[in-house]
Amino acid sequence: MANYFVGDIQGCYDELMQLLSKVDFNPSRDQLWAVGDLVARGPGSLPTLKYFQQLDGAANVSLGNHDLHLMAVHAKVKRANPKDKLEALLDSSEINSLIGWLRHQPLHQELPEHKIIMSHAGVPPQWDLNTLRAESLRVTQALQSADYVENLLTKMYTSGSNQWHLEMGELEKRIYCINALTRMRFLHSDGRLDFECKVSPAECKDPDLTPWFALEGKVNQSHTLVFGHWAAVMGEVSSTRIKALDTGCCWGEYLTLWHLEKDEKITQNKLKKS
Template sequence: MATYAIGDLQGCFEEFEALLARLDFSPSRDHLWLAGDLVNRGPDSLGCLRKSMALDGAVSVVLGNHDLHLLAVARGHGKLKRHDTLTDILEAPDREAMIDWLRRQPLLVEDRTRHCVMTHAGLLPNWTLDQARALAREAQSVLASDTVDDFLGAMYGNVPARWDDALTGTDRLRAIVNVFTRMRFIAADGTLDFAAKEGLDSAPDGFAPWFTYPRVPEPAGVRPTLVFGHWAALEGHTPDARVDARALDTGCVWGGSLTAMDLDSGSLIVEPSRQGKAA
C-alpha cells in the first residue's frame, strides 16, 4: 500500500488521470492525499471534483481557498470572477451532492505514524499540532453544519490578519480559514500578508515565507513533515526552510506540472501540464 500526496488540481483533470496512471494507483490498495484547490481556473473542474468524490475511502482531501470560493458562490454568498471555471459544477445535475460532499471535507489531514500533516497553505509556526488540530475541527464543524451560510456570507476578508486566542465569532473562523487556505508571507508576530502572491522576492518588508520561521516545540521532540499546496510560484521549492515543508503546488494550471509525493520515500512523481504557459 502506498500513500501519495498530490498538489493543487485546479481543474486539470486530464493531468490528474495521467498522474494516477503513472503512479499505477489502485483505490483498493493505495491512498491519496489531495492538497486542496481541486477546482477553478483549469478546464475541467467538474471532472476533478467528480473523480475525487468517486475515490471515496481511498482519498483524503483538505479544502483550499478556491474550494471555499465555490462553496460560497454555490450557496449565494459570492460571485463568479472573470477567470473562474466553476459554471459546469454549478449547472450540473448532481451539483448539490458535490457541494455537500465538498463542504464536509477537513482543513487538516494527518498521518500520525508518519508524522505527516497536510493543509492547503501551511501551518502557523506558533500553533502546536494539538492547537492546529483543534482549530481545524472548529472551523470544519461550522462548514459541515446547518449554519454554514452564516459563515460563508462573512468569509471573505483580510481581517483579523493576526491570530489571537481571544478571537471569537466570525472573526475567529475567518482567521482560522485564512491561515489554513491563504497564508504565504507572515511577519515575526504571525501577521499574514494577503497581497503578495508571487515568488520569494515579492515578500513585503518585514515579512517572510511561513516555513522560514521555527515552529514551537512539540511533545517528545516530534518534527512533523508539513505538506502543502497553494503557492505555485515556489515551483515546489522551500529555500531557507526552518521546518520540514514540502511544497506540492507546481502550477499545473499555469503550464507547469502536477506533482505527487510518495509519503514513505519522499520521492516525487511529475506529470507535465497540458495547459498553456502563463503569460
C-alpha cells in the same frame, strides 16, 4: 499500499489522470491525499470533484481557498469568476451532491503513523498541534452545520482577523483559521498574515515579510508539513520537513505527486489542448 500526495489540481483533471497512471494508482490498495484547490482555472473541475467523491475511503482532501470560494459561489454569496471555468460544474445536476461532499472535508489532514500533517497553505508557526486540531475542527463543524451559509460563508471574507491571539471571538477564530490554513504565504514581523505579496520568497522586496515556512514553527518540529497554494515557490523549500506541492499546472507548468514511502516526486506537464 502507497500514499500519494498531490498538489493543487485546480481543474486539471486530464493531467491528474496521466499522473496517477504513471504510478499505477489503485484505490483499492493506495491512498490519495490532495492538498486542496481541486477546482478552478483548469477546464475539468467537474470530473475532478466527481473522481474524488467516488474514491470514498481512498481519498483524503484538505480544503483550499478555491474550494471554499466554490461553496460561496454556489450559495450565491459570491459571483463566479469566468476565469475559474466553473460553468459546467455549477450547471451540473450533481452540484448539490458535490458541494455536500466538499462541506464534509476538513481544513487539515493527518497521517499519524508517519507524523505528517497536510493543509492547503500551511500551518501558522505559532500554533501547536492541539491548537491546529481545535481550530480546524471549529471550521469543519461550522461547514457541516445547517446554517453554514449565514454563519460562515457570508462572514468568511471579513477582514481584520489576520493576527492570532487568544482573546479572539469565536467567529474571529474561524476566519483566522480559514485565512491561515487556506491563504497564508508571508507573515509580517509581528505575526500578521499578509495577503498582498504573492511572488516567490526570492522576489519579495519587503524586509518585513518572511515566508511562513522559513520561521521556526511548533508543529514542524515534530511533523512533516505538506502544503500547496503557493505556485510561485514551485516546490522549492529548504527544510526536509516541508513538502511544497503546488507547481502551477493550471498556469502552464506541471502537476506534482509525492510518493511518501519512496520520498519521490513524480510530475506531469500541463497538456497542450488542440
